[in-house]
Amino acid sequence: MAERKKSGLDPRITNREFKLLLNPEGLDRRIKIVQLQSLIVSFCQKSKVNFFHLDNANTGLRNVYFFDTPGEHFRRNNLILRVRESRQNVWVDDWCEVTLKCRTPKLKSSLKFDPKPNATHKHRLRLKExxxxxxxxxxxxxxxxxxxxxxxxxxxxxxxRTIGGITKYFPDLTRLALEDDLPVRVVGGKTNKVLEACLPIGNLSFGDGVQAHCDIGIWMRSVGDPIIGELAYSYRVTDANRDDLKAHRRADKFFEQLQLAISDWLATGTTKTALIYGIPE
Structure with a gap:
């Protein structure tokens, strides 16, 4: 916890996200998800963490893919350029979400690039732990x-699909000093696009001001062909809860002990993005 100040979280942090990779086998079956949900609820009761079910939660579907240069200049500079296309059943929406992030083991290093876009599109800035x-x-x-x-x-x-085209959206990428006509392509090719199913399962309470959203995400090559799963919970960090170390530490402890409770479900690895690149992150 070298990045954490004694008085609380670093004042620049806006979100905390806890992520566990799941073995993909059987995750395309509803009964397996129900079993995992039951284990989580049981563990919450044992840990005295309040769990609130989400009534009528629907599974969301979206396409997920990443862009990089042929030489992977983004990855080599700890940058990730991701597109998410929402789906309604078989239909892809006319709008998508575009994310640029600089992700590193050190907070200071993650601030090396400014991902703020130069565009009229509505956007959000987040600094996540x-x-x-x-x-x-x-x-x-x-x-x-x-x-x-x-x-x-x-x-x-x-x-x-060029560096020049992308830097129009994200001007700070010019600091990579790459040629404007350098091509940018889908990492792994168009067949490396992922179908993601995301099911919200409930909210976890670690304190009055620390309420985390918990969901299960499943990455698939196609329906019925899961390649990895992820159990995650996350919450916003605000001026009101930033210094609530008791709640943050409770969320930390819950994360480590939850692994022991669902150890048979866990997959080894680093992040889902690392699977796409085939290189640990």
Whole structure:
């Protein structure tokens, strides 16, 4: 916790996200998700963490893919350029979400690039502390993600597939000093696009001002072909709860002990993005 101040979280942090990779086998079956939900609820009761069910929660579907240069200049500079296309059943929406993030193990390094877009699209800026499983079950490590998220971008006009086209949206990328005509492509090719199913399962309460949203995400090559799952919970960090160390530490402890309770469900690895690149993050 070297990045954390004694008085509370770093004042620049806006979100905390806890993520556990799940073995993909059987995650396309509803009964498996119900079983996992039951284990989580049981563990919450044991841990005296209040769990609030979400009534009539629907599974959301979206396409997820990443862009980079042929030489992976983004990855080598700790940058991630991601597009999410929402779906309604078989239909892809006309709008998508575009995210640029600088993600590193050190908070200071994550601030190296300014992801703020130069565009009229509505956008959100987030500086996230992401808590992941470390080397063994019951452990944790942190990475920091400096994000800009653009909403409602016309899907047919995301950007030109060149560095020049992308820097029109994200001008600070000019500091990479790459040629404007350098091509940018979908990482792994168009067949490497992922179908993501996301099911909200409930809210966790670690304190009066720390309420976390919990969901299960499943990445698939196609329906019925899961490649990885993720159990995650996250919450906003505000001036009101930033110094509530008791609640933040309770969320940390819950994360490490939850791994022991669902150890048979866990997959090894770093992040879902690392699977796409085929290189640990």
């Amino acid at each position: 992401e808590i992941l499983r470390a080397d063994h079950v019951g452990s944790s490590r942190r990475i920091y993600s400096n994000n800009s998220i653009m909403d409602a971008v016309p899907i047919d006009k995301v950007f030109e």
